[in-house]
Amino acid sequence: MSQRILKVGIGNAGLEVGTLWFEAVGGREHSSFQYSAVWLEHPRRFAIAPMLPLTTERRFFKAQGEQGSPLPAPVADTTPDSWGRGIIRKDTRFNKKGPTEPLTEFDFLTAVDDFSRVGALRFRETEEGSPFLATGEGGRHCIPPLLHLDQLGKAIASAESDDPDMVALRRLRQMGTTLGGARPKCSVIDNDGSLAIAKFTSRLDMYAVERAEVLALRLARLCGIDTPEARIESSDGLPVAIIKRFDRSAQGRIPFVSAQTMLGAPSATGATYADICDALRQYTASPRIEMRKLFRRVGFNILVSNVDDHLKNHGFLYASDGKWRLSPAFDVNPAPERFRELKTAIADPTRPEASIELLVDHAFYFEMSADEAVEIVRAMADVIAAKWQELAREIGMSRAERDDYRPAFEHAEADYALRKSSFRAE
Numbered sequence: 001m002s003q004r005i006l007k008v009g010i011g012n013a014g015l016e017v018g019t020l021w022f023e024a025v026g027g028r029e030h031s032s033f034q035y036s037a038v039w040l041e042h043p044r045r046f047a048i049a050p051m052l053p054l055t056t057e058r059r060f061f062k063a064q065g066e067q068g069s070p071l072p073a074p075v076a077d078t079t080p081d082s083w084g085r086g087i088i089r090k091d092t093r094f095n096k097k098g099p100t101e102p103l104t105e106f107d108f109l110t111a112v113d114d115f116s117r118v119g120a121l122r123f124r125e126t127e128e129g130s131p132f133l134a135t136g137e138g139g140r141h142c143i144p145p146l147l148h149l150d151q152l153g154k155a156i157a158s159a160e161s162d163d164p165d166m167v168a169l170r171r172l173r174q175m176g177t178t179l180g181g182a183r184p185k186c187s188v189i190d191n192d193g194s195l196a197i198a199k200f201t202s203r204l205d206m207y208a209v210e211r212a213e214v215l216a217l218r219l220a221r222l223c224g225i226d227t228p229e230a231r232i233e234s235s236d237g238l239p240v241a242i243i244k245r246f247d248r249s250a251q252g253r254i255p256f257v258s259a260q261t262m263l264g265a266p267s268a269t270g271a272t273y274a275d276i277c278d279a280l281r282q283y284t285a286s287p288r289i290e291m292r293k294l295f296r297r298v299g300f301n302i303l304v305s306n307v308d309d310h311l312k313n314h315g316f317l318y319a320s321d322g323k324w325r326l327s328p329a330f331d332v333n334p335a336p337e338r339f340r341e342l343k344t345a346i347a348d349p350t351r352p353e354a355s356i357e358l359l360v361d362h363a364f365y366f367e368m369s370a371d372e373a374v375e376i377v378r379a380m381a382d383v384i385a386a387k388w389q390e391l392a393r394e395i396g397m398s399r400a401e402r403d404d405y406r407p408a409f410e411h412a413e414a415d416y417a418l419r420k421s422s423f424r425a426e
C-alpha cells in the first residue's frame with residue numbers, strides 16, 4: 001500500500017489542524033502527524049492531546065503492543081471498536097465494495113461517519129474542497145431519526161446474524177454505527193433534533209442490559225455525578241437505551257479524548273485512578289473539583305458493580321485555554337455476576353479489588369480527607385439503597401429482571417458504605 005495522506009480538521013467549520021500520514025508495509029502500519037501553520041497561529045489553538053504539544057515537529061506513531069493503534073491516540077479515539085469494526089468488515093466482505101481485506105486502521109478511520117464521529121476531529125483528502133470522511137452522497141449525513149428505531153433494530157439483528165442482509169449492512173455502515181465500544185449501537189437524531197446514541201439489545205445478552213444502563217445513569221445523576229440524559233425506547237418490541245451525546249452542544253462539536261489518550265497509556269487497562277488524578281492535576285483548570293468528581297465515580301462504580309471501568313470508559317472534553325475537564329460519565333453497566341475487580345485499580349495495579357474500604361483509604365490521592373470520602377460514599381450508598389428498585393420499576397424492569405440485578409446493588413461493599421454511616425452517627 002502506498003502512503004495515504006489526510007487533512008485533519010476540527011469543529012463545525014473543519015478548521016485545518018494538521019496533516020496525517022499513514023503507511024502500511026507488509027502488515028506493519030505506522031502514521032505521523034504534524035500541526036498546520038494555520039492552527040499553530042490560531043488564537044484559540046490547543047494541543048489535541050498532551051502527547052501532541054503545539055510545535056512544528058512531525059511526530060511518528062506505531063502500535064504499542066498487540067491491541068495498540070498505529071494512529072496518534074486522539075485520532076485513534078475516533079475509530080470504531082469491535083462492534084463498528086464488525087459492521088465494516090461484514091459490509092466489505094458481503095458487499096465487496098471499498099478496500100479489500102485485510103482492512104487497515106486507515107480504512108477503519110475513514111469509514112467512520114463524519115457527522116457523528118466522536119469529538120471534534122474530522123478528516124478529508126488533501127485535494128482542495130474534498131468532503132469530510134465519511135459522508136453520504138452530496139456531503140449529506142445519513143443519521144436516521146428516532147422514528148426509524150424499529151427498522152434499525154431489525155437491521156442490527158440481521159447484522160449480528162450469520163447471514164446478514166447486505167442492504168442493511170450497507171445502511172448501518174453509513175449511519176453512525178461505527179462509534180467505539182463493543183455493544184450494538186447506532187447514532188440517531190432524537191426528537192428534539194439533537195444527536196444521541198441508541199444502544200440495542202444484542203442477541204448474546206442474557207440480562208436486561210439496556211434498562212440497567214439507563215438505571216445506572218439515572219442513579220448516578222441522583223448521586224451527584226454528571227451524566228448524559230438517558231431513557232428507554234422500544235425497537236421492534238425490544239428495549240433500546242437512548243443516550244444523549246455529550247460531545248455536541250448548541251455550538252457544535254466538543255473535542256473529546258479518552259482517558260487512555262490523556263494518560264498516554266499503551267492500553268485501556270493497567271493504569272490506576274491515582275494516575276488519572278495526576279492527569280487531572282496537569283491538564284484541568286480545577287484539579288481539586290475534578291478529583292472529587294472522579295472519586296465519586298469510582299465509589300459509584302463499586303456500589304453499582306460496574307467493573308468495566310477501563311481507560312476508554314473515562315473521557316475528557318476540551319474546556320478552554322488549553323485545559324480539559326472530565327466528560328460526563330458513560331458506559332456505566334451494573335454487572336450482577338462479574339468478579340468484583342476494577343479494570344482501573346485505585347492506586348496499586350496489583351490491588352484491583354472493587355473495595356470501598358480501599359478507596360476511602362486512598363482518599364488522599366484525590367486530595368480529600370478520609371472523613372469527606374466516607375461522607376460521599378455513605379450518601380451515595382443511601383441514595384442507591386433507597387432508590388434503585390423504584391427507578392428500576394420506572395424504567396420498565398420486571399420483577400424477575402430486578403431480581404437478576406439485585407446482587408449488583410445489594411452486596412457487601414454497599415453494606416460496608418451504609419455501616420460507615422451508622423458508625424459516624426453514633
Ligand SMILES: Nc1ncnc2c1ncn2[C@@H]1O[C@H](COP(=O)(O)OP(=O)(O)OP(=O)(O)O)[C@@H](O)[C@H]1O
Pocket residue numbers: 081083118179180181182183184197228243244245246247308312313315330331
Ligand atoms: N453520551 C455520549 N456522548 C458522546 N460520546 C459517547 C457517549 N457515550 C459513549 N460515547 C463514546 O462512544 C464510545 C462507545 O460507547 P460506550 O462505551 O458506551 O459503548 P460500549 O459498546 O458499551 O463500550 P464497551 O465496549 O466499553 O462495553 C465511548 O468509548 C465514547 O468514546
Ligand SMILES: [Mg+2]
Pocket residue numbers: 180181182312313331
Ligand atoms: Mg465503552
